[in-house]
Amino acid sequence: xxxxxxxxxxxxxxxxxxxxxxxxxxxxxxxxxxxxxxxxxxxxxxxxxxxxxxxxxxxxxxxxxxxxxxxxxxxxxxxxxxxxxxxxxxxx
Numbered sequence: 001x002x003x004x005x006x007x008x009x010x011x012x013x014x015x016x017x018x019x020x021x022x023x024x025x026x027x028x029x030x031x032x033x034x035x036x037x038x039x040x041x042x043x044x045x046x047x048x049x050x051x052x053x054x055x056x057x058x059x060x061x062x063x064x065x066x067x068x069x070x071x072x073x074x075x076x077x078x079x080x081x082x083x084x085x086x087x088x089x090x091x092x
Contacts, residue, residue: 003088010081017077021070028062029055 036051 024066028058032058
């Protein structure tokens, strides 16, 4: 595998990892936002700032729950990158 192919693979895996580790937080925020929107539609309360506090709590909760898993994924990726450094410096 050439150096350019290796760098492209690392970049692709890095972007996939970014999507993977951000998914629980984004999904928690999306779910709470949907619930608050439905609640606002049923009660006809149209306050724009009402959704911020529940979303903030949901994001902090998701971070508290998923941070060990996120950290593990980031450590694994970083370890794999550090193992690739000698292969890159040796020219392939």
